[in-house]
Amino acid sequence: MPMIAGTLAGTNAESRPPHRRTWPALIPALALIGLALVGPLLAGHPLDAPVTAPYAGAGDGGPLGGDQLGRDVLSRLLHGGTVLIAGAALVSVLVTLAGVVVGCFAVLHPALGRAVERGADIAILLPPVLGIMLIAMAWPGGGRWAVIGAAIALGAPYAIRIVAAAAAPLANAGYVEAALARGESLRYIAVREILPNLRATIAALFGLRFVEAVYVISMAAFLQIGPRPPAADWALMIRENAPGILLNPWAVLAPSLAIAALAISVNLACASLAPRSVPKAVTTS
Structure with a gap:
């Protein structure tokens, strides 16, 4: 018994991520998320008010210069992250939730799994750009909600396949077979027996879905599917100011770096929250 207790304690200590690493x-x-959320309060100029000459350089009326209409790039940058982060968070939460629910039940129900x-x-074979365009055109009014709906519809199949693949070995584990022998419901087995062992997969999946949502929403905005001018959107800023990149590079580089930093930092944060190791089998010998 002391050996088993010591093994369990060691396993729990290993699976808990150290705070100084997390x-x-x-x-x-x-x-970055906090700055994006409070950014509109920190902006020094109105969102759509010209304050400099078109494509004015950094320091000429603004720390990052002006855009194609002379609007302050820094102010628009501070305004542009809130909606993008909210949309990407909504997509990643719903896609991950769909993957967890459907994936866990699919491995316990053969017909549903097939x-x-x-x-x-079939859904994975659809090219993402084509899928976004089809859904955006079919969506009443189009706009940002059409892009979010397309990102959810296109991301859910990947998430379901990942969760189902991770849960498949667990469905044949001894403790799951014991729960089935006790007459437990599939919902109980999915929530209490399988789901706790998928924490690392779910954390990594959420990070990947967030990154993909950021890129999908940004790509749609760059293609002018979703937000419309004069909205302050980081991807829309890149498209609008691309012709003047040689005149004021910050009008394009600043939103590009913001998108990259957001995707990388959230992905690293989700990876750090995942358990460092999986539970090990306990033996009495």
Whole structure:
């Protein structure tokens, strides 16, 4: 018994991420998200008011210069992250939730598993850009909600396949077979027996879905599917100011770096939250 208790204690200690390793990875993401959320309050100029000459250089009326209409690049940059982060967070939460719910039940219900696998295979074959354009055109009024809906529809099949693949070995584990023998419901087994062992997969999946949502929403904005001028959107800023990149590079570089920093920092934060190791089998010998 002391050996088993010691083994369990060691396993729990290993699976808990150390705080001094976790917090440094969380700080950049939290700082960037916090800055994006309070950015509109920190902007020194109105969102759509010209304050400089078109494509004015950095320091000429603004720390990052002006855009194609003479609007302050820094002010628009501070305004442009809130909606992008909110949209990407909504997409990643819903896609991850769909993947967890459907993926866990699919491995416990063979008929559902086969239907999910075939449906996911068909959905994965659809090119993302074509899927976004089709959904955006079919969506009443189009706009940002059409892009969010397209990102959810295109991301869910990948998430379901990943969770189902990770849960498949667990469905044949001894403790799951014991729960089935006790007559437990599939919902109980999915929530209490399988889901706790997928923490690392879910954390990594959420980070990847957030990064993909940022890129999908940004790509749609760059293609002028979603937000419309004069909205302050980082991807829209890149498209609008690309012709004047040689006159004021910051009008393009600043939103590009903001998108990259957001995607990388959130992905690293989610990776740091995942358990460092999986539970090990306990033996009495």
